[in-house]
Amino acid sequence: MDLLDTLTAKGLRGEAPTREEALAVLATTDDELLDVVAAAGRVRRRWFGRRVKLNYLVNLKSGLCPEDCSYCSQRLGSKAEILKYTWLKPDQAAEAAKAGVAGGAKRVCLVASGRGPTDRDIDRVTDTISAIKEADPAVEICACLGLLSDNQAERLKAAGADAYNHNLNTSEGTYGDIATTHTYADRVDTVQKAHGAGLSACSGLIAGMGESDEDLVDVVFALRELGSDSVPVNFLIPFEGTPLAKEWNLTPQRCLRILAMVRFVNPDTEVRIAGGREVHLRTMQPLGLHLANSIFLGDYLTSEGQAGQADLDMIKDAGFEVEGAGEATLPRPRADGAAAVAAGGPCGTAGGGCGPCGGHGEEPAGGQADTPADAGGGHGCGPCGGHRAEPAVATARAQADEPAAEGPAADEAAAENPNGELRNDLVRVRRRGAGTELAPNA
Numbered sequence: 001m002d003l004l005d006t007l008t009a010k011g012l013r014g015e016a017p018t019r020e021e022a023l024a025v026l027a028t029t030d031d032e033l034l035d036v037v038a039a040a041g042r043v044r045r046r047w048f049g050r051r052v053k054l055n056y057l058v059n060l061k062s063g064l065c066p067e068d069c070s071y072c073s074q075r076l077g078s079k080a081e082i083l084k085y086t087w088l089k090p091d092q093a094a095e096a097a098k099a100g101v102a103g104g105a106k107r108v109c110l111v112a113s114g115r116g117p118t119d120r121d122i123d124r125v126t127d128t129i130s131a132i133k134e135a136d137p138a139v140e141i142c143a144c145l146g147l148l149s150d151n152q153a154e155r156l157k158a159a160g161a162d163a164y165n166h167n168l169n170t171s172e173g174t175y176g177d178i179a180t181t182h183t184y185a186d187r188v189d190t191v192q193k194a195h196g197a198g199l200s201a202c203s204g205l206i207a208g209m210g211e212s213d214e215d216l217v218d219v220v221f222a223l224r225e226l227g228s229d230s231v232p233v234n235f236l237i238p239f240e241g242t243p244l245a246k247e248w249n250l251t252p253q254r255c256l257r258i259l260a261m262v263r264f265v266n267p268d269t270e271v272r273i274a275g276g277r278e279v280h281l282r283t284m285q286p287l288g289l290h291l292a293n294s295i296f297l298g299d300y301l302t303s304e305g306q307a308g309q310a311d312l313d314m315i316k317d318a319g320f321e322v323e324g325a326g327e328a329t330l331p332r333p334r335a336d337g338a339a340a341v342a343a344g345g346p347c348g349t350a351g352g353g354c355g356p357c358g359g360h361g362e363e364p365a366g367g368q369a370d371t372p373a374d375a376g377g378g379h380g381c382g383p384c385g386g387h388r389a390e391p392a393v394a395t396a397r398a399q400a401d402e403p404a405a406e407g408p409a410a411d412e413a414a415a416e417n418p419n420g421e422l423r424n425d426l427v428r429v430r431r432r433g434a435g436t437e438l439a440p441n442a
Helices: 002-012 019-026 030-048 090-102 119-135 152-159 172-177 184-196 213-226 252-265 277-288 308-317 332-342 393-399
Strands: 051-061 107-112 140-144 163-165 200-202 205-207 230-235 270-273 294-296
Touching: 002 019, 002 030, 002 252, 019 213, 019 252, 030 252, 051 090, 051 119, 051 270, 090 107, 090 119, 107 119, 107 163, 119 140, 119 152, 152 184, 163 184, 163 230, 172 184, 172 213, 184 200, 184 213, 200 230, 205 213, 213 252, 230 252, 230 277, 252 270, 252 277, 270 277, 277 308
Parallel strands: 051 107, 051 294, 107 140, 140 163, 163 200, 205 230, 230 270, 270 294
Antiparallel strands: none
16 A cells, blocks of 8 residues: 555654645545555664563542543543542552552652642652652652642752643634533643743544544644654543433544554654553454553553553563563663753754654664653643563552552443443443542552
């Protein structure tokens, strides 16, 4: 197929496709799907080898959000039966993070619901960062706290944060359809504030909200232009009690085409399969590893993921390996460019972002960078974490001494569809993990 030959050649050079080529990937047929995965897989291996970065989420504050994002179970007016609690104490959050690191997490993402942090909230998070770094100085920290005000990103950077996550979610043209309490421009501003403070920028999207192919391509190219070092791809989880509860638009094949398109547009960028992986990819999850080089370990913000040990088994069985603490996530040219931006220097990338900075021709797959420059998370919809050695997640369960909180045992979520038939495709609402009576992945 000429299209795939062209896309592969460009991706191996670190170049982006045209918009028309990206749209053509989404328009491929199911008969062509394995060819698309194979082509994008070559690009993925060129820059990241067979490494998979693990990310782990610690939900610092759940629910109680004043924003009206239609996709979010924590939104204003949400009737989703999720856990709601205010800020975890630093020692509680550090204990939760320890469980993720023991299970293989290289990066911990600290997420809090809300429009954005107050200065007092920044103090809480900096204390939490200190507690986590005291236990493990090498662990990467990504903060995900909503819209940032002036100087807040600088304070997080000074406290030891490595990255900041704030997703664009969808195209600028349709953003007003999913949220009205803030704007697309607000989100872009926060990503720019984080990048300007020297934090690795993590920003991604949510697929499955009823958007068009053009919307998906628009937001992915916008993320490239912003210089996002990490692109989390969330697949909508239609929580009962939210406006998008009936938006079941995705198939495993559609999800794989979206991941392939994101990889072709961002060949040397970390692409993370985020929220909704288990719900929508289902038995096709291992194929997603040929496209993305990063996943979340275990649970998400308000829904349960598959058990962490199942994630590790899937990676091993598919012929991949967990990325180690000493391995740089981004290939050297990309990481050097990110480091230049963090230092306030020029990057010289096409598209105004921190993309390929030259020297790609002979760079070996998974080339080492001087400093790690990855980011993770997804404010209001995704998780985060990474890898140390490879202790079994069962060990993490035994070690985790989670802070107790009231919460019923997990029940299988089910709802009735418009035809009156029982729907069993909803994920279980998260009732374990940070802030609950059960350890993550229990």
